[in-house]
Amino acid sequence: MALKFESSDLSKTKSATDIVFDALRRAIVLGDLEQGAALRQEEIAGAFNVSRIPVREAISRLEQIGLVETRRHRGAFVTDLSVSEIEEIFRLRALVESDAIRHAVPHMTSAVLAAAEAAHQAFARATAPADWIGENRRFHCTLYSAGGQRLYVGVIDTLLNLSDRHLRAQLSLGEAHSKAVAEHAELLLACRAGDAELAATLTLRHVEGAKRSLLGG
Amino acid sequence: MALKFESSDLSKTKSATDIVFDALRRAIVLGDLEQGAALRQEEIAGAFNVSRIPVREAISRLEQIGLVETRRHRGAFVTDLSVSEIEEIFRLRALVESDAIRHAVPHMTSAVLAAAEAAHQAFARATAPADWIGENRRFHCTLYSAGGQRLYVGVIDTLLNLSDRHLRAQLSLGEAHSKAVAEHAELLLACRAGDAELAATLTLRHVEGAKRSLLGG
DNA sequence: ATATTGGCTATTGGATCCAATTTGTATCGT
DNA sequence: ACGATACAAATTGGATCCAATAGCCAATAT
Numbered sequence: 001m002a003l004k005f006e007s008s009d010l011s012k013t014k015s016a017t018d019i020v021f022d023a024l025r026r027a028i029v030l031g032d033l034e035q036g037a038a039l040r041q042e043e044i045a046g047a048f049n050v051s052r053i054p055v056r057e058a059i060s061r062l063e064q065i066g067l068v069e070t071r072r073h074r075g076a077f078v079t080d081l082s083v084s085e086i087e088e089i090f091r092l093r094a095l096v097e098s099d100a101i102r103h104a105v106p107h108m109t110s111a112v113l114a115a116a117e118a119a120h121q122a123f124a125r126a127t128a129p130a131d132w133i134g135e136n137r138r139f140h141c142t143l144y145s146a147g148g149q150r151l152y153v154g155v156i157d158t159l160l161n162l163s164d165r166h167l168r169a170q171l172s173l174g175e176a177h178s179k180a181v182a183e184h185a186e187l188l189l190a191c192r193a194g195d196a197e198l199a200a201t202l203t204l205r206h207v208e209g210a211k212r213s214l215l216g217g
Numbered sequence: 218m219a220l221k222f223e224s225s226d227l228s229k230t231k232s233a234t235d236i237v238f239d240a241l242r243r244a245i246v247l248g249d250l251e252q253g254a255a256l257r258q259e260e261i262a263g264a265f266n267v268s269r270i271p272v273r274e275a276i277s278r279l280e281q282i283g284l285v286e287t288r289r290h291r292g293a294f295v296t297d298l299s300v301s302e303i304e305e306i307f308r309l310r311a312l313v314e315s316d317a318i319r320h321a322v323p324h325m326t327s328a329v330l331a332a333a334e335a336a337h338q339a340f341a342r343a344t345a346p347a348d349w350i351g352e353n354r355r356f357h358c359t360l361y362s363a364g365g366q367r368l369y370v371g372v373i374d375t376l377l378n379l380s381d382r383h384l385r386a387q388l389s390l391g392e393a394h395s396k397a398v399a400e401h402a403e404l405l406l407a408c409r410a411g412d413a414e415l416a417a418t419l420t421l422r423h424v425e426g427a428k429r430s431l432l433g434g
Numbered sequence: 435a436t437a438t439t440g441g442c443t444a445t446t447g448g449a450t451c452c453a454a455t456t457t458g459t460a461t462c463g464t
Numbered sequence: 465a466c467g468a469t470a471c472a473a474a475t476t477g478g479a480t481c482c483a484a485t486a487g488c489c490a491a492t493a494t
Contacts, residue, residue, distance in 0.1 A: 052446090054477085060234070074445080096313065150302065270449070
C-alpha cells in the first residue's frame with residue numbers, strides 16, 4: 001500500500017528546546033519581552049514545565065542570532081539596540097531584501113503568487129500587532145523564497161528578528177499600516193508582471209520608508 | 218594608587234561551551250571535519266574533558282548558523298552544501314561585502330589601515346592553509362569593521378563560515394594565492410586613497426573571482 | 435562618615451544519571 | 465531463502481544534582 005504524506009506529517013516532532021526557543025524568540029520579536037529584560041532560566045523552565053537544560057540551549061541559540069546577550073554568571077538579557085545599530089539593520093535589510101526579490105521574481109509560480117496574495121490580504125485584515133508582524137513577514141518571505149533561496153531568507157529572517165520589534169510601535173500609530181498595504185499591493189503587481197527591477201526598487205523604497213518612519217530623516 | 222589595565226585584562230574568561238563551539242567551528246571551517254561527518258557528543262566531550270552539556274550547547278549554536286544539521290535522536294552532521302547553495306553564498310557575499318566596505322572606507326583611520334596592512338602581509342607570507350584562511354579573514358574583516366559595523370561583520374562572518382571551507386582547496390592549487398595577494402594590495406590602495414566606490418568594485422570583483430575559480434564559469 | 439572586607443544569597447555553569455528513540459541484528463515462521 | 469518481528473546496542477533528549485561566581489549587605493577599621 002502506498003502512503004501519501006501531508007507536508008505537516010513530515011514535520012518532525014519538535015524538541016523541548018525548539019519549543020522554548022521559538023516561544024522566547026517570538027516574545028522578544030513581538031516586544032512582549034522588552035529591551036534589557038532578564039531571562040531567568042528557572043522561571044522560564046517553570047513556565048514550560050521543563051528543566052533548565054532545554055532553556056539553556058534555547059538561550060544559547062538566541063544569543064547566536066543576537067537577540068540576547070549573556071554575562072557570565074549574571075544571566076541573559078534582551079539585546080538593547082542602539083540607534084546606529086538599528087540604522088545598520090535597515091541598511092542591510094534594504095540591500096539584501098531588494099536583491100533577494102530581484103533574484104526571486106523569475107521563479108515566481110502562480111502558487112507562490114497566490115500564497116503571497118493570501119498573506120497580503122491577511123495582513124490587510126489584521127488588527128492585532130502580533131498578526132501584523134506575522135503576516136507581514138509571511139508576505140515578504142513567501143516572495144523571497146520563490147527560488148528556494150534558503151541563505152537569503154535565513155539572513156533576512158535574522159535581520160527581521162532584530163527589527164520587527166520596532167514595527168509594532170510603528171504600525172500602531174498613524175496610517176503606516178494602510179501605507180504598507182498599498183505598497184504591498186504595488187509590489188505584488190510588479191511580481192505578477194515579472195518585472196524584477198521594479199520589484200527590487202519597490203522593496204528598497206519599502207524598507208527605507210520603514211526606516212525613515214522609525215528614525216525620522 | 219591608580220592602576221592601569223591592559224585591554225586583555227578585560228576579556229572575560231571563556232566558558233567551556235565557548236571553547237568547544239569555537240574549536241568545532243574552526244574544525245568545520247578549515248575542513249578538518251568534512252561534509253556529512255557526524256559530531257558524536259560523547260566523543261567530543263571526551264576530547265575536551267568536559268561533559269556532554271557544553272557540547273550540546275555548542276552544537277546547538279553551530280546549527281543556528283548553518284554549520285551542522287541535526288536529526289532527532291540521530292545526531293549532528295556537518296552541513297552538506299549544494300552547488301546552488303554555494304552560488305547563493307557567494308552572491309550574498311559579493312553583495313554584502315562590497316556594501317560593507319563602501320560604508321567603512323570613510324571611517325578608516327591610520328590604525329585600521331595599519332592593522333589591515335599587517336594582516337595583508339601575514340597572508341602573503343602564510344604557507345599553511347589554516348593560516349591563509351585566518352589571515353585572509355582578518356584582513357577583510359579589519360577593513361569592514363572600520364566604522365564599527367557590527368551587524369555587517371556578523372552577517373559576513375556567518376557567510377564566511379559557510380564558504381571558507383572551500384577556500385582551502387582553492388588556494389592550494391595554482392596561483393590563486395598570489396592573485397589574492399595582488400588584489401588585496403590593490404584594495405588596500407583604494408582604501409588609503411579614500412575611494413569608497415573603487416574599494417566596493419574591487420571587493421565585488423574579488424568575491425566574484427573567488428566564486429568563479431571555485432565553480433567555474 | 436567612608437572605604438574595605440568577609441560572608442550570604444541568588445543564579446548560572448557543569449556533571450551525572452535516567453528515559454526515549456533509532457537502528458542494526460538475530461530469530462522465527464512460512 | 466525471505467520477510468516480519470522481537471530484541472539489543474548505541475546515541476541523543478531531558479531531569480536532577482552539585483560547584484562556582486557575581487553582587488549585595490552588614491560589620492569593621494580608619
